[in-house]
Amino acid sequence: MKLAPLFVLISLPWLAGCQPQDQAPLPGYAEADFVQVAAPSGGRLLRLAVTEGDEVQPNQPLFALEAEPQKATLAASQALLAQRQAQLADLTKGLRPEEIAALQAQLESAQAELRQARRDHERQMSLRRQGFSSQANLDDSRTRQETAEAQVRNLQAQLAVGQLAGRPDALMAAKAATEAADAQVQQDSWQLAQRQQQAHTTGLVDEILFRIGEWVPAGQPVLNLLPEDGVKIRFFVPQDQLSQLKPGQTIQVGCDACEGKLDARISHIASEAEFTPPVIYSQANRAKLVFLVEAKPLHTGTLRPGQPLDVYLPEAK
Incomplete structure (x- = not known):
């Protein structure tokens, strides 16, 4: 078991005097829970x-x-995020409008050449039937027509692909990279704010x-x-008076600078008893145990850490 604070131990003979314990104040003190x-x-x-x-x-x-390193880190992560966002946007847009317009113009030119090749091939077919043209000329006109058709199909495919976004796996990778860069910006922003x-x-x-x-x-x-509610009251109660107390119960405390008694509410009662050294070897008084009790003052700002207090328990019923 633990030993009670010295000033409590010195007060023990007074606690054990002839005066009824439920009428005598118990020694206590104010303590603080600081926020670091x-x-x-x-x-x-x-x-x-x-x-x-x-x-x-x-x-x-x-x-x-000082925050210069954190500012530089944040600027670098913001620049990386902007790069990732631009790459993602580029994948979702396909070719630029100027590139689409150039492909469209090439397609129109190829379609015009295809129309001319078809007319030339039809003319060669007519001349061949009449015997005014050779088979070689007919074959050459057919080849030019097929070449023009292939060029049109090629440009149509390029135009269709140019209007599409990036491949699904490339888009997924770009989105993941953008999200990672955004998370890094948030983390660096938090570090700077701290x-x-x-x-x-x-x-x-x-x-x-x-x-x-x-x-x-x-x-x-x-x-x-x-904190304004950071002061608490600590005192030790003999084990034979412990049954009078319970968490949430109101007690009163007094101090040298207090105008009258102050109300406080019990917030904690220790579950472990503490021996008092002056009687630890006395077989007759071995039952004299004390329990730590903590209470919170109902009116903040009236007590200061380390201030000695008199604690008045409710009368036993």
């Missing part, structure tokens, strides 16, 4: 927007680290751990924030 504000990557501290003791609100700037940290809750700047110009390691807190 850090950047995920290291760098030189460029700017501090707050000083110790400042009250901050959500989204209020706190500090900034160079400037903001408050995520209302609170008090308790301690600044670095000064402007110092190198801050990755993940090392630059400052500690005390």
